[in-house]
Amino acid sequence: MPLNIIHDARGSPKIVLSEPTGSTAEVLLYGGQVVSWKNERRDELLFMSSKAIWKPPKAIRGGIPVCFPQFANFGSLEQHGFARNRLWSLDDCPQPLPPANNQSTVDLILKSTEQDLKTWPHRFELRLHISLSAGKLTFIPRVRNVDNKAFSFTFALRNYLTVSDISEVRVEGLETLDYFDNSMQRERYTEQADAITFDGEIDRIYLSTPTKIAMIDHEKKRTFVLRKEGMPDAVVWNPWDKKAKALPDLGDEDYTTMLCVDSAAIETPIVLKPLEEWKGRQELSTVSSSYCSGQLDPRKVLLGFS
Structure with a gap:
């Protein structure tokens, strides 16, 4: 399906993906970041901060930023690395993937610049394949070492x-x-709990996680299902009220309507020898929550996606 490359009201180039049932996704070249994902009823599925800073070189708080070559401050670089505040390009040599019906896709690439090499002296190519289909948003990130020495990195969506x-x-x-x-x-x-619930700040990196995680929103009768490969860890974050007020690019009450559950490779950094490549995969989908005694049986949701 053809790509729509347009400029938003702020002048940022973006690609709009759409598929036959009516769902859409918006992808900025800045950060290679998905900033909107709407279902066929035009409901927005991604959170965007009411105080997000849309002007480079700041990262944009919300959507799905790419954290590379480090997550958080697990290293010497800026928070979450630099990929989320660089201008990406359309990839004219994407990896061939099997054709899929009724999908809208875009392939992006980020290459190391001379400026980046001053702070992280490793030459790389980071490719991101994003595809939209009915009820589903899929990411395939790939990192290739084009240097003459090995390097390691951590990564998260x-x-x-x-x-x-x-x-x-x-x-x-x-x-x-x-x-x-x-x-x-x-x-x-x-x-210790049989499910993670929220009554205060949570900022955790879960280790050796399963390939499927469910986020159940009782009020909206909606369940997000996260499926992932190549990213063994999962980050769960909500800043709650005090931290939200301390973050300049997050509205004071924004925490009440946001949840971060990330696909990540953090505990064990990924090591690539020269010309080696790492590939991950993330699939976000939504299902209607079916209720029994006012509570969803998560096992049915997870089994349904096996």
Whole structure:
């Protein structure tokens, strides 16, 4: 399906993906970032901060930013690395993928610049294939080492999801797993609850996670299902009220309608020898939550996506 490359009201080039049932996604070349994903009823599925800064070189808070070559400040670079505040290009040599009916796709590429090499001295090519189909948004990131020496990196796709009320949301699929608690000096704990619920700040990196995680929004009767490959960790984040007020690019009440559940490779950095390539995959989909005694059975949701 043909790409629509337009400039938004701020002058930023973007690609609009659309598919026959009516869902759409907007992808900025700045950051290679998806900033909107609407379903066939035109409901926005991604959260965008009411105070997001849309002017380079700032990162845009919301949507799905790409964190590379480091996540958070697990290294010497700026927070979450530099890929999310660089201008990407359309990839004219994408990896051939099997043709799929009723999909709208775009292939983007980011290459190391001389400026980047001063802070992270490794030559790379970061490719991102994004495809939209009915009820589904898929990402295939690939990192290739085009240097003459090995390098390592961490990576994440930060998924800002919009929810009706964070205090009514449950995250299923991470129970019994170990996690690093970033709000407690990265102490390691084991998840004891049968689901993650929210009544305060949560900033955790869950380790060796399953390929499927469900985010259940009771009020909207909607469940997001995250499927991922090549990214063994998952980050769950909501800043709650005090942290939200401390972040200049987040509205004071924005935390009540946002949830981040990220696909990530953090605990064990990815190591690439010269000319080696890493590939990941993330698929976000939505299903209507079916209720039984006022509560969704998450096992049915997860089994339905096996």
